[in-house]
Structures are given as C-alpha cells and as structure tokens.
Amino acid sequence: MDYILRVKDLVVEYAVREGMLRVVNNVSLDVPEGKITALVGESGCGKSSLLDAILRTLPPNGYIRSGEVLFRDINLLKLSKEELRKIRWEKIAIVFQAAQNALNPVLKVEDHIVETYQAHRSDLSKGEIVEKASKLLEMVRLDPAQVLGAYPHELSGGMKQRVIIALSLILDPELLILDEPTSALDTYTQSTIIDVLKRIHRESGLTMFLVTHDLPVVAEIADYIAVMYAGKIMEVADVETIFYNAKHPYTQLLIKAIPSLVGDLSDRKPIPGNPPSLLNPPPGCVFHPRCPYRKPICDKKEPPFFRVENSITACWLYGEE
Amino acid sequence: MGGEVIVELKNVTKYFEKGFIRKTRNYAVIDVSLEIRERDIITLIGESGCGKTTLGRIVAGLIKPSKGTVLWFGKDIWKMGKKEFKKYRPLIQVVHQDPYASLNPTRTVYQILAPIVKKYYKPSSKKELVEEVKDILSYVGLTPPEYFLNKYPHHLSGGMKQRLAFARTLIPKPKLIVADEPVSMIDMSLRLSVLGLMKKLNEELGIAFIYISHDIATARYFADKAILALMYLGRIVELGPMDEVIGSPLHPYLRAILSASPIPDPKIARYKRKMELKSLDVPREIVQLKGCPFSPRCPYSGDICFEQTPQFKEYDGHKVACHFVDKLPKWTPPWQVATS
Numbered sequence: 001m002d003y004i005l006r007v008k009d010l011v012v013e014y015a016v017r018e019g020m021l022r023v024v025n026n027v028s029l030d031v032p033e034g035k036i037t038a039l040v041g042e043s044g045c046g047k048s049s050l051l052d053a054i055l056r057t058l059p060p061n062g063y064i065r066s067g068e069v070l071f072r073d074i075n076l077l078k079l080s081k082e083e084l085r086k087i088r089w090e091k092i093a094i095v096f097q098a099a100q101n102a103l104n105p106v107l108k109v110e111d112h113i114v115e116t117y118q119a120h121r122s123d124l125s126k127g128e129i130v131e132k133a134s135k136l137l138e139m140v141r142l143d144p145a146q147v148l149g150a151y152p153h154e155l156s157g158g159m160k161q162r163v164i165i166a167l168s169l170i171l172d173p174e175l176l177i178l179d180e181p182t183s184a185l186d187t188y189t190q191s192t193i194i195d196v197l198k199r200i201h202r203e204s205g206l207t208m209f210l211v212t213h214d215l216p217v218v219a220e221i222a223d224y225i226a227v228m229y230a231g232k233i234m235e236v237a238d239v240e241t242i243f244y245n246a247k248h249p250y251t252q253l254l255i256k257a258i259p260s261l262v263g264d265l266s267d268r269k270p271i272p273g274n275p276p277s278l279l280n281p282p283p284g285c286v287f288h289p290r291c292p293y294r295k296p297i298c299d300k301k302e303p304p305f306f307r308v309e310n311s312i313t314a315c316w317l318y319g320e321e
Numbered sequence: 322m323g324g325e326v327i328v329e330l331k332n333v334t335k336y337f338e339k340g341f342i343r344k345t346r347n348y349a350v351i352d353v354s355l356e357i358r359e360r361d362i363i364t365l366i367g368e369s370g371c372g373k374t375t376l377g378r379i380v381a382g383l384i385k386p387s388k389g390t391v392l393w394f395g396k397d398i399w400k401m402g403k404k405e406f407k408k409y410r411p412l413i414q415v416v417h418q419d420p421y422a423s424l425n426p427t428r429t430v431y432q433i434l435a436p437i438v439k440k441y442y443k444p445s446s447k448k449e450l451v452e453e454v455k456d457i458l459s460y461v462g463l464t465p466p467e468y469f470l471n472k473y474p475h476h477l478s479g480g481m482k483q484r485l486a487f488a489r490t491l492i493p494k495p496k497l498i499v500a501d502e503p504v505s506m507i508d509m510s511l512r513l514s515v516l517g518l519m520k521k522l523n524e525e526l527g528i529a530f531i532y533i534s535h536d537i538a539t540a541r542y543f544a545d546k547a548i549l550a551l552m553y554l555g556r557i558v559e560l561g562p563m564d565e566v567i568g569s570p571l572h573p574y575l576r577a578i579l580s581a582s583p584i585p586d587p588k589i590a591r592y593k594r595k596m597e598l599k600s601l602d603v604p605r606e607i608v609q610l611k612g613c614p615f616s617p618r619c620p621y622s623g624d625i626c627f628e629q630t631p632q633f634k635e636y637d638g639h640k641v642a643c644h645f646v647d648k649l650p651k652w653t654p655p656w657q658v659a660t661s
Contacts, residue, residue, distance in 0.1 A: 042509055043508055156602045159602055186369060186535060187582055188577060188581045188598070188601075189368075189601070190581070190583065192581075195595070216585040219586060240588075243586060254509065257509055257513055258585045259541060259542035260584055261538050261567065261656070270514035271511070274481065275478065275508065
C-alpha cells in the first residue's frame, strides 16, 4: 500500500503552569493513499494536537519535541513557512472543526473562493474559477446560483459546512483533512455531510483523513481507523475489525459504550474509571488503571505494537516481553 | 404512568420580541400542551433552534410563557403568591449542558454543596453537615467522598462534574429534573454512566425527568419506557412511547431523522437508506405560523399542508400532527432494509 502521509515517533508537549503536558506521546501513523482513514479518540486524548502538529498550527506554548511528518517524501516539520504555505491548501486541504465560522463574513462566497484560488495560482481567469466552483458546489449538493452570491450569514450551518468542503477542493488537493466535520450539526445535516464526503471520495478517489470522536459517523465512512487514548495510539485496523473484532480492550469497551438506535441495549455499558491526567500519566500502559484484563506487566512496561490478525495493537495480551 | 400530574402545560406559546419601534416576534414555542406525571420520563427531541431548551425552561418556571398556562399540581405557577412560588421553585431542578460553566470554579465540592444542605436539612452540628454532604456524594457515585470534598471543579472530569451537578439538584428533594443535553459534552466512554445515574434517580427516588436532547440513541438508552416528544420549529409534532415511536414512526420528519441517524455498526451504516427531503436545510424564515412547519421540506406535502396547521391528534397509539397521517406509505426501518 502507498502512504500519502506518515507520522513517525511524534512527540508534542505543551508548556503549562504545572509543567510539561505530553499530549502526543511517540505516535506513529500512516495514512494510506486513496482511502478514508479516521483518527478516533475522546476529548483530551491528543487527537487535535496531533493534527495541529501535522499542519504546524500548534499554539505558541506547544512544542514538537521529536519525530517526523512525511507528506510523500517531504518532511513537513523541516519546511520553511513559505514552502509550507504552498503545500497547505494546494496539496493538503483542511476543513477545521466548526468550519461554519471559517468563512469571511464580509465576503460573498464567490469572492471568497476566487480569492483563495488566486492566492495560490494564476492560471485561470475569474470566469473559469467561478465555473469550477459551481461544479464543486453542485458536487456538495448546493445550488451555485443561490450560494455564489450569498454572504455567509445568509446560509445555514450545514450549507456553510458544505461551502467550506467545496472551497477545500478548489485547488485539487491530494489529501483532505477533516477535523470533526459533523460536530455541532443536526442529525439530518450530519448525514448530508457524510453523503457528500462519500460522494467526493467515490467520484475522485481523494484521500481523506478524518479526526473525530463520533464513532457512528466513522462506522459509516472510514476504511481504516486509528484509536487514540491519553496521547497514545492504542489500535489501528480496518473498520470491520474495529467494530466487530477489536483486539485492544479499550477499543472493545469503547464500542460497547456507544448507545445505538438499533438492537439490544443491555450489553451497553460505560468504561469504568476516568481518563488519566496527562500531567501525571500512569506508568506502563496508559489504559491499565481502567483495563479489566490487566496483567502484572501492564503497570511496569509500555506495550509495543503487536500484529494480531488484521489489527495492530499495543497491548500485552497479545505477546510477552 | 398513572401517577399524579406534576406539571401540565396548556397551549403554551413563547415568543421573543426583537426591535424597538417595529417589533418582530420570534416564536420559540408554539401552542404546546404536555402533561408530566410522577416518575415519568419525557424525552424532548429536536434539532438546534427547535425550541426544546425554551420549553424546558418554561416547565422549570424560568421563563414566563407569552400565552398559555403552566400548572404545578393544578395551580398556575404565574399566579402563585411569592411564598408559594418559593416553595415550588426548588422542587423542579435544572441540569445544564455544560458542567464546566454551571459550577462555581472558586469553590470546592464541599463549599458548593454545604450551604444548600444547611438550608434544606438544617443539620445540628458541623459533623452532621459533613456526613450529609458525604452521603450525597457517594449516592451520585463520587466515591470515596472524602477524596472529593476539597477538590475544585477543575480537578474533576466532565463526567464527575455532571455527577456533582446532579448531587446539587438532589438536595431539595425535587419532583422533577429538567436535564438539558446533560451528556453532550461528556466523553463517550462516560456518557452511559451519567445516563445510568439518571436512571437510578428515576427508579430509586421516583424523580420525574424531562430529558432534552438531539440524539435519539442516548434517549433510548436512558429510558426505553419513556415518552418521546419530537419538536420541530417550536411545535411538538409527534408524541408516544419510545419503543413504539422508534419502531413505527408516523411523522415524516421523525422518519427522516431516524433514517439519517448514524448507527455504530458499519454493515448497517453503509447500506441503510436515507429518506430524501425536498430541501436539505431548514428554511431561513424561521417559524411560520401558517401551515405545517415541516411542509417546505416534506416529501409528502400537499396544498393543505401550506395552508392549515395540522391538528395534534391521536393516531395508532401516538399523537401526531400531520394532515396525511393515514395516507403515508408503510414504514420499514432503514436498518432492516440494510440487514435483509
């Protein structure tokens, strides 16, 4: 398999009053080309920080301590600002969380799209850009005649989200990153966004990397899933393995903790305990204080990744030292 | 059901006025009637902006409705004397969505709970007061209580904060708790534990609940015996027992959101069929008073839907507001289509 994005041994820390907060702890992750990969985790597990590190948009108190982020063969962490600017949006487009607020309120959608295009390229005339934008707006199920001349406040949340998705595609990126694309939207609007993303993927084969806490959404759209907990990747596998045959105890319990509209609810239960504080993470495996299958080694040594059937899992259940 | 009616809403309408000279009215709740009996669980489901929070606040006596009456054991709360109102108010408690904002960050857990315990239980000594506070903490699952007494809210996780918020509401021994999206800001792995706590309060203490949410799946986990009330643009459009309403939904809007709800099972999620609406987005002109609120998006709507507001009437064990309720096609759950 070809990988479009490879994260290697990445460590990210925040300087806070109480000390150094290690939010991404030695994370390695490969995003395969032409597929939809999802990074799933609860709030505070470090998934947004990982994304910020990949895009180099960490806040001033955030530091990348070590590691590499390779886009094709380019290490994004070594690029100058100007080189990075060229890759962002042209090669890697991003739809941020609450992207509804990312549109400039004093620009019409049309001007916003044209301006974005012209900031990166000058090969098309304004008319050609608008034509291209219209096609993309149709792809995200918006009526160009209605939307192009509109200001953001005239559009609903779901429409703005779809405008942003269309805008992210205007430069034909090779990778589309989506940070919580469905949060803060209503059920029906959410499913429209998912449909739109599925359609884009089907028609163009665009590689997508999705960061979310919403497992039902992931079940519908992702090919591969990486599960993150307390700054660590716990398990990586294809979607069916994660939902039907997960190997890591955290993944198994997390799947059981989601309520559903369908089926028996008696086996649904919360995970006992609470996520650890990252200032003072537990020794050994970060999940061991909540894990029902804990062994003596779990609080002493951090588990490496083991390959178990279709899954790659960091858990001592599947190997010895 | 069959217990005494605690709260009754009669044709309640609430609008907010905007502007100074040319006043415009924004309708949040339109002509809603609802009965809440002892030990009842009513789940108010609807999308953002449909008026579900406003309705919850009207039930709790925090907002005075523009029209209609709110009865507390048969008495109009807005005609009560000051003394009587003061007695009634603590018996309905509200738990808000954001536990980060609803707890005073400068007070410890003990300092948050102790003044309320003092007021309602009148303990004879400090020792008794501390014991009472500890009992309440253990009851909501904050154990061991000694560990939590001197913690500040920022030491607690989202789930623990929400437990503390529930602990606080329990002290006046309420009859009804209005829980407004209590789990939407809580980690997935802990959501069910907060819902479990609410179940326990309902079963053991007999507290009735109004559970406000946009997510039918969590509502279903909280109480499969609950009553589901679906709101759309200020009106209740369908009401009935949870499993029946989910199993055989009538209102086209309910069918649409059931078919669009994500399901945490890849095989079902990928093959279920979504009901298509005429318009993907909620119309901008927020609330019309004429016609059915759903008519511009409804795939089954006819001329009458734009002219007359459908009556909210009994049909097949539910109550539903739809002109064409007896002409709608038979419902097959989208997940059944997917699995067969």
